[in-house]
Amino acid sequence: MSADPRRQVPRTDSLLADPRLAAAGERLGRGLVKGAVQQVQQRIRDGELAPPDAVPAVLAALPGTASSLRPVLNATGVLVHTNLGRSPLSPAAVAAITAAAGTTDVELDLASGRRGPRGEAAIAALLAAVPAAEAAIVVNNCAAALALVATALGQGKELVLARGELVEIGDGFRIPELLASTGARLREVGTTNRVTLGDYRGALGSATGAVLKVHPSNFVVRGFTRQVAVGELAAALAGTGTPLVADIGSGLLRPHPLLPDEPDLQSALAAGADVVLASGDKLLGGPQAGLVLGRAELVQRLRRHPLYRALRVDKTTLAALEATLRGPLPPVQEMLAADLDGLRARARALATRLATVGVDAVAVDAEARVGGGGAPEHPLPSAAVSLPASFAGSLRRGAPPVVGYVEGDRTLLNLRSLPPSADDDLAAAVLAVAAS
Incomplete structure (x- = not known):
């Protein structure tokens, strides 16, 4: 009799036919289970594993889901x-994603049987949470929101912003490069550490598309510094027809006592910003999304821009966002x-x-x-x-x-x-x- 260990390796089709592995194949996909079977077969050939232990070894090697992402x-x-994926979702948001994963009424009015507005309930929840906003749209992240604004308001025109806000954030992402890629021209004002209202006023002209204020993220300048608040800029721009756009970043809905210097959506709009941008997956505690809130005329202009279609979110994001806003406190809060x-x-x-x-x-x-x-x-x-x-x-x-x-x-x-x-x-x- 041959002692060749290859003769002892269970056949692939025999292993896949085992009821336990067949059930795993229905849950995870036959290809994934077959890959685990082949790895276990090699361990048997190498003498690391006994043939009778093949099925338990395959089951132990299989992931909990068909995704390679692991809970941490x-x-x-x-x-x-x-x-680590930014904010963990609340159980309410997770349940909403599961419910929305199948066939849903995301763009159907069930009462009339006609096409309905996309994401209407999520937008209503966002407007209820930020009363200073007249209208809102949601895109896939805050960078997308900024790109949409720069394209719709600044393409072929100038975007005025302070030099100290031309920042780089994680993974080498640079705000000025994003803005320039949209076809807008950047009009930098002030210096790295100081900018005045006069600097902004001096930059305004017929070529101005918008004035931007960008949250500098983790970049902080101390000492001999000066910046212009949203309220001051809004007052100076009143009557000029130039929109003021504030990218506040973190998605804080309203002031928080532990974070006195962190800008929030409600305060920025109440201070006079025409459009405010924020992330949905930071301090709001929801899914990855770019939130755009502000004056109805400007938000509608952004929504009708062709680029919006490429940036809009899917039904599961809308469901999770609504559940985050209407449901219990999310984990980050x-x-x-x-x-x-x-x-x-x-x-x-x-x-x-x-x-x-x-x-x-x-x-x-x-x-x-x-x-x-x-x-x-x-x-x-x-x-x-x-x-x-x-x-x-x-x-x-x-x-x-x-x-x-x-x-x-x-x-x-x-x-x-x-x-x-x-x-x-x-x-x-x-x-x-x-x-x-």
């Missing part, structure tokens, strides 16, 4: 972490509102639980951040579980992955960016690493 426990203390004593109590409980079984874990005070370019000057008090530095990499590679950060010679797991419901999973992940 965000213990970085950054509430809106761009690398709950994180902002978290009580420091409660965070410390959670850290102590987790550290005690881990130390009881021999893990070098202690509770410590820490700082959290809003993230996503929001409120860079306002750290948030928090609490963390401190572990040896060697835990950081192993936790990232665990199941579920846990992303913390190393400070000095310790790994910190910051709890402000995690809901209390994640504490058991966090403890289990740490214990799994400790055991290995």
